[in-house]
Amino acid sequence: MIMRILFFAQLKDGAGCSSFELPAPAPMNAEQLWIALLKQFPALADHRPAVRLAKNSEYVGPEAMFADGDEVALIPPVSGG
């Protein structure tokens, strides 16, 4: 019962890793997912307002639900050129 979390760009610094397996005993919404993530990675709190979530390679909105087996990507905006 796990979800695979992927960190993109500067979130890798905040998390200290590029991916992570988050226990998912029950389906959760975006808010609950963030609470679980921030418990593990408090440094991500500053990034949260700008980060978009993608579930199983599709960007999702605030109404999305996440469950066992999902791959969740955390994607911050980047601006380099």
Add this chain to the structure above:
Amino acid sequence: MLPEVGLEGQRKICSTSVLCIGAGGLGSPIAMYLAAAGIGRIGILDFDVVDETNLQRQLLHGTSDIGRPKTESARDTLRELNPLVEVQLHRERITSANALDLIRPYDIVVDGTDNFPTRYLTNDACVLLRKPNVYGSIFRFEGQASVFAPHLGGPCYRCLYPEPPPPGSVPSCAEGGVLGVLPGMIGCIQATEILKLAAGIGTPLLGRLLAYDALEMKFRELRLRRDPKCPLCGEQPTITELTDYEPFCATPPPEEMKNMHPDEVSVADMKRALDDASLGIQVVDCREPSEYAAAHVPGVMFLPLSELQLRLDELKPEQGYYIHCRSGGRSMKLVQFLKQNGFKNVKSVAGGIHAWADAYDPNMPKV
């Protein structure tokens, strides 16, 4: 001649005009491949001059171009590649006042800028004018590309990120470093999408964002739908005209150094603060650890922008601070953030450690 392109496709490419916003890391491969492919007309928009530190990734420019406007250097390179291509130069900043007039005469816009304010302005102007916006962006070893075009059924940049990130939440100046070849990868994807759009072949990168990780050597495709609540291209748009965002990341060109911003001090002021402790001003280096390790000014306090939120309590609102970064962009952003948080006497060092090196330490490596 590729049968998929054919004479007709090549004709279409030759009659297409593209505005390349930014002649830097992304703009270099984009403009060079478009010129080589025989695109009809290419506009190069860039305000900056060529700096030595650009050369590791900005292949439009060479060592003999250092100090020249990027637009002129780009024109020479493109003419050498293909003298038949019409090159138009726009050595100016894109603003809410000129964006529509700059973009209107072109068929396709390509976003090769290095800062959020210009990205939002480019996106907004393209949506309002119904022009495809071929997007690319990079950070260290990672990059993204997509085609934004609500008029073709795809999303826009604001469907992805509705508003620019709040100051301090994102290292919006990717000055911390970029793998030199990375913009080559992303820029080539952008150039490919432009040629496909121009020739009318293939499946555009519409409604999909391609994310590339050079360290893993992996591409991921993320599906992105148009957001009906998008403030710009949604069903009830709240953005109907262009606005400017604070150009936190703009690197001031040399001629502007004379007219410093009220929140800026010179490197001479920074030296006085370091030499005379009785002034009570602490000099802070807000660059990232790798930059600090490469070169730093002795006696400064080191507080990387990426650690700011965790270490904010080390800064005292009543204390005076002069903050420097690489060239003055990030430190100005930090100054604005601190002022909003009650700091009274905080200034950004104009030109950053590069200006310091020019004035006091010519042997200092410029990273």
